[in-house]
Amino acid sequence: MGRLNGKRAIVTGAGSGIGRASALLFAKEGASILAVDKTGDAVTETVKQIAAAGGKAIAMAADAGIEADVIAYMQRALKEFGGLDVVYANAGISGGLVPLFEQTVEHWQEILRVNLIGPFLAIKHAGQHMVGQKAGSIVCTASVAGLRANAGGNPYSASKAGVISLVQTAANSFYGTGVRVNAICPGLIETGMTKPIFDMARERGTDRNIGQLNPMNRYGEPREIAAMAAFLASDEASYVNGQAIAVDGGLSATHPFRRPRP
Numbered sequence: 001m002g003r004l005n006g007k008r009a010i011v012t013g014a015g016s017g018i019g020r021a022s023a024l025l026f027a028k029e030g031a032s033i034l035a036v037d038k039t040g041d042a043v044t045e046t047v048k049q050i051a052a053a054g055g056k057a058i059a060m061a062a063d064a065g066i067e068a069d070v071i072a073y074m075q076r077a078l079k080e081f082g083g084l085d086v087v088y089a090n091a092g093i094s095g096g097l098v099p100l101f102e103q104t105v106e107h108w109q110e111i112l113r114v115n116l117i118g119p120f121l122a123i124k125h126a127g128q129h130m131v132g133q134k135a136g137s138i139v140c141t142a143s144v145a146g147l148r149a150n151a152g153g154n155p156y157s158a159s160k161a162g163v164i165s166l167v168q169t170a171a172n173s174f175y176g177t178g179v180r181v182n183a184i185c186p187g188l189i190e191t192g193m194t195k196p197i198f199d200m201a202r203e204r205g206t207d208r209n210i211g212q213l214n215p216m217n218r219y220g221e222p223r224e225i226a227a228m229a230a231f232l233a234s235d236e237a238s239y240v241n242g243q244a245i246a247v248d249g250g251l252s253a254t255h256p257f258r259r260p261r262p
């Protein structure tokens with residue numbers, strides 16, 4: 001028996017990185033998956049990988065920050081699976097590191113649209129269904145960037161701080177309904193989003209330094225975030241609600257300091 005046996009789940013941003021790893025793990029744990037990504041080819045590849053591993057999944061191209069698309073992916077899951085138990089609102093963009101004085105309102109709006117309004121829309125539309133069945137788990141990807149500075153640009157960090165607040169307030173909006181809402185705050189994970197950082201470090205030969213600021217002294221892998229997402233999605237987390245859980249090798253537990261040279 002998998003930990004998500006019989007669950008019907010949507011994963012957004014499932015075409016790459018954390019979303020793909022989570023879709024694969026959810027399926028391995030027995031869930032039926034609607035894998036959503038704005039990039040159709042990428043999410044089709046994820047579904048192929050799930051099918052090859054013996055899992056059940058459907059691909060759908062949609063923009064997680066557009067309400068009509070969110071309604072469409074919810075309806076698709078309900079139609080294909082006959083219900084919905086889990087939504088992992090994971091799709092996100094970094095927006096790069098633009099100097100503050102060069103940031104435009106449009107730059108901010110696009111990052112907030114995808115990273116914060118996307119999870120809000122997932123919560124709004126999944127929540128309506130889940131409240132009716134008096135059960136459901138909604139998981140969002142925030143970031144350590146939402147906890148403190150220096151893990152992303154200003155709008156990215158603000159969007160992720162917004163996600164942390166969103167899961168706290170939404171958990172209370174669902175008071176007494178049985179619907180849980182939580183977030184994960186990943187540290188530095190090797191994915192499509194962080195590829196430029198890893199490429200640059202490998203080019204310079206400094207890749208051994210990646211992750212040196214956290215007590216694990218290494219970067220993380222998508223499967224390590226997927227493991228937390230699967231736990232939060234499952235009934236094992238039945239009393240975990242309104243939390244933003246860091247999966248960061250201990251980075252957010254650590255004050256900045258200079259380590260003694262070995």
Ligand SMILES: NC(=O)c1ccc[n+]([C@@H]2O[C@H](COP(=O)([O-])OP(=O)(O)OC[C@H]3O[C@@H](n4cnc5c(N)ncnc54)[C@H](O)[C@@H]3O)[C@@H](O)[C@H]2O)c1
Nearest residue numbers: 013015016017018038063064091092143188189191192193
């Ligand atoms: N990689 C890290 O170090 C890290 C750290 C903290 C948080 N995160 C967060 O993890 C989540 C997943 O990112 P990742 O690192 O796996 O990056 P990734 O770029 O590998 O994957 C993100 C996926 O989301 C999709 N996507 C982007 N905008 C979308 C939209 N509007 N609608 C639908 N799909 C969209 C992309 O096409 C891509 O497939 C993001 O929310 C990101 O902010 C990542």
